[in-house]
């Protein structure tokens with residue numbers, strides 16, 4: 351087991367480093383910030399090792415301790431034979447994964463102790479591709495009950511672990527964290543990119559609690575948290591503007607959302623019966 355974890359960690363980290371290196375070079379084409387402190391990159395790469403180990407341990411524990419499911423999944427899709435079917439399946443898996451990841455992300459912004467973990471990701475003041483893995487290792491653990499379990503218990507989907515892992519684990523999130531002045535224009539609502547995700551990381555309070563989706567902004571559009579960037583808008587990032595005595599948004603808000611109050615404009619609303627105080631978390 352230990353050998354497997356070490357081997358998988360090295361393999362995954364090597365892959366992540368390769369993607370980071372390629373995108374880091376591409377960032378030079380048109381960076382949002384010309385010069386960024388190298389120490390931040392080194393810190394992110396170190397945190398990335400810890401996160402990779404935590405992910406591997408979590409995944410193996412999940413596989414070894416989970417009992418067989420006592421019920422049939424809601425949706426079963428037979429393995430497709432055509433390439434169109436395979437691509438369709440991959441997109442479907444991405445969509446469903448992103449749905450659960452959206453809500454986990456939103457809960458991380460809403461529940462105080464989860465935010466304390468997630469804020470490490472948001473403390474980045476010089477966002478670049480290495481920020482992708484700047485996550486508290488316990489966040490890897492959260493993905494099991496919030497994302498992986500619902501996905502594998504509710505849906506029986508044929509998907510290629512390779513494409514799934516590549517797209518989700520490293521490539522797409524890495525792309526959206528790039529220090530790159532790249533605008534999608536009218537394509538912005540269809541796929542997350544460096545500009546839209548930068549708004550999520552923005553240090554400006556008016557951008558707080560927006561654009562939670564990892565891949566498809568559709569979830570933000572549907573659940574009222576989408577904020578389209580203005581032309582040429584690439585705000586600074588970090589938590590400098592957050593009040594020290596930041597309030598806690600009760601998790602009751604989250605459950606109210608699930609029960610149908612899904613069209614609200616912001617997680618932070620002055621008029622909400624669930625919320626008190628000022629300030630907020632991103």
Ligand SMILES: [Zn+2]
Nearest residue numbers: 471527547551
């Ligand atoms: Zn991010």
Ligand SMILES: [Zn+2]
Nearest residue numbers: 455468472632
């Ligand atoms: Zn966030």
